[in-house]
Amino acid sequence: MSWKPRVIVFTCWCSSSGVDQAGFEGFTYPPNVLTVRVPCSAVINPSLIVKAFEKGADAVLVTACRPSELRRVAPSRVTEARVSLLRRLLRTIGVEEDRLRILWISSNEGSLFSREVSRILGEVERLGPLNIGGSMVEQG
Amino acid sequence: MSRAEEELRSIVRKLLERKDVELVLGYEYYGRSVRPCFVSKPEEVERLVWNSDCWFNLATYLRSLRSRRVGIVAKGCDGRSIVELVKENQVDRGSIVVIAVECNGVFKPFKYGSTHVGRRLADYCRRCVTRVSPVADYLVKKGGQAPEDENTVAGDNASDWLSLFRKCLKCMACVKACPLCYCTECSIEGFKPDLVHRLRVPQELFTFHLTRALHMAGRCVECGACESACPVEIPLTRLYHELNEWFRENYGYAPGMSLSEAPPPLVFKEGGED
Ligand code: SF4
Numbered sequence: 001m002s003w004k005p006r007v008i009v010f011t012c013w014c015s016s017s018g019v020d021q022a023g024f025e026g027f028t029y030p031p032n033v034l035t036v037r038v039p040c041s042a043v044i045n046p047s048l049i050v051k052a053f054e055k056g057a058d059a060v061l062v063t064a065c066r067p068s069e070l071r072r073v074a075p076s077r078v079t080e081a082r083v084s085l086l087r088r089l090l091r092t093i094g095v096e097e098d099r100l101r102i103l104w105i106s107s108n109e110g111s112l113f114s115r116e117v118s119r120i121l122g123e124v125e126r127l128g129p130l131n132i133g134g135s136m137v138e139q140g
Numbered sequence: 141m142s143r144a145e146e147e148l149r150s151i152v153r154k155l156l157e158r159k160d161v162e163l164v165l166g167y168e169y170y171g172r173s174v175r176p177c178f179v180s181k182p183e184e185v186e187r188l189v190w191n192s193d194c195w196f197n198l199a200t201y202l203r204s205l206r207s208r209r210v211g212i213v214a215k216g217c218d219g220r221s222i223v224e225l226v227k228e229n230q231v232d233r234g235s236i237v238v239i240a241v242e243c244n245g246v247f248k249p250f251k252y253g254s255t256h257v258g259r260r261l262a263d264y265c266r267r268c269v270t271r272v273s274p275v276a277d278y279l280v281k282k283g284g285q286a287p288e289d290e291n292t293v294a295g296d297n298a299s300d301w302l303s304l305f306r307k308c309l310k311c312m313a314c315v316k317a318c319p320l321c322y323c324t325e326c327s328i329e330g331f332k333p334d335l336v337h338r339l340r341v342p343q344e345l346f347t348f349h350l351t352r353a354l355h356m357a358g359r360c361v362e363c364g365a366c367e368s369a370c371p372v373e374i375p376l377t378r379l380y381h382e383l384n385e386w387f388r389e390n391y392g393y394a395p396g397m398s399l400s401e402a403p404p405p406l407v408f409k410e411g412g413e414d
C-alpha cells in the first residue's frame with residue numbers, strides 16, 4: 001500500500017525531550033510523523049489543529065506533561081478540555097474523532113512515545129485518508 | 141394590531157416621554173418583511189411591531205450604543221445575549237432597559253432560491269428553552285400557541301457538514317449578525333494570510349467554520365441570527381448547539397441564563413488523576 005497517513009504531533013517543551021529521548025534510546029518512529037514543538041501544550045490554538053487537518057494531516061496528536069507532574073494549575077487539563085471539545089466538534093461534522101488524540105508524555109518516556117505513535121498510526125491507517133482540503137475545494 | 145403590540149407601544153411611549161431612555165431598539169414593517177428600527181420620539185412608537193417575523197437579534201447593536209441609555213425589545217434568546225454581553229463587560233446593565241417580549245418562536249426568513257416554501261418555524265426555535273428573557277425590566281405577554289407551521293417537513297437534517305461548509309461565501313453575514321462576535325481583531329475575517337484569509341474561497345472554509353464554532357462554544361445563546369442571516373442557509377446554530385451540549389454535559393453550564401454564573405473557562409479547576 002502506497003498511502004501512508006500523515007500525522008502532525010504538537011509536543012510541549014517537556015514531552016519534546018521525551019520524543020528526543022526516543023531517538024537517544026534507539027527507539028524508532030515512522031518518518032511520516034511530523035513534530036511541532038511549542039512552549040506549552042496549553043498555548044496550542046485549537047484553530048491550528050483544525051488548520052492542520054485542512055492542510056492534509058490525517059491525524060493530529062497532542063503530547064503534554066502528565067497533570068500529576070505539574071506544580072500548580074495544570075495546563076495539561078486545559079489542553080485536555082480543549083481536545084475533548086474539539087473531538088466533539090469533529091464527531092458532529094462527521095470526521096472520526098479518533099483522528100485527534102492527546103497523550104501524556106514525560107521527558108523520559110521515549111519508549112512510550114514510540115510505542116503509542118506506532119499504535120495510533122496503525123489505527124489511522126485503518127481509518128483511511130481524510131483529505132479535508134481536497135473535499136472542500138472540489139466542486140459538487 | 142395585537143394586544144401585545146399595544147402593550148409594547150405604551151411601554152415604549154412611556155419610557156420615551158419620561159426620557160428614561162434616548163432611543164428604543166425595536167422592529168418595524170418594511171414592505172412585507174420586518175426590519176430593525178430605532179425609535180427616539182414618542183410619536184414614532186406607532187412604527188413598532190412585534191410578531192413571529194421578528195427574527196433579528198437587536199442585542200447586536202448594543203455595543204455600538206454603549207455610551208447611551210437605550211431600551212431594547214428582547215425575545216428570550218436576545219435577553220440571553222444581553223446577559224452574556226454584560227458578563228463579558230461589553231455593555232453596562234444599568235444603561236439598558238430591557239423590554240422582554242414573550243416569544244413563541246419565529247419563522248425562517250424568506251430567501252430567494254431557498255429550498256423551503258411556506259412559512260416555517262425556525263429550527264433553532266424548536267430547540268428553544270427560554271421563551272422569556274432572563275433579564276427584564278418590563279414584560280410583554282404574548283400568550284397563545286406557537287405560530288402556525290405551514291410546512292410539516294421536520295428540521296432539515298442535513299448531516300454532510302463538509303458540503304454545507306463548501307457553500308459558504310465568506311460573506312461574514314453570520315459574524316456581523318451575531319451579538320457575541322464583537323472582537324475588533326477577528327481571527328477569521330482578516331486579509332493577513334495567517335489563519336484564514338478573507339479572499340481565499342473555497343479554501344480554508346473548514347478552518348473558518350470550525351474556528352467560529354470554537355469561538356462560540358459555551359457562549360452562543362442559540363438565537364439563530366447567524367443562521368437566518370446566512371444567504372446560503374447553512375444551519376450554523378445546530379453546530380453551535382452541539383458544542384453547548386458539551387458544556388452542559390461537562391460543566392452543567394448554559395450561556396446567558398443568569399448574570400451570576402461565571403463562564404467555565406474563567407473558573408476552570410483542575411481535577412482528577414491522569
Ligand atoms: S453564533 Fe449565531 S446563534 Fe449563536 S449567539 Fe451568535 S448569532 Fe446567535
Ligand code: SF4
Pocket residue numbers: 307308309310311312313314315366369370371372373374376
Ligand atoms: S453568513 Fe453563511 S455564507 Fe456568509 S460567511 Fe457566514 S456561513 Fe458563510
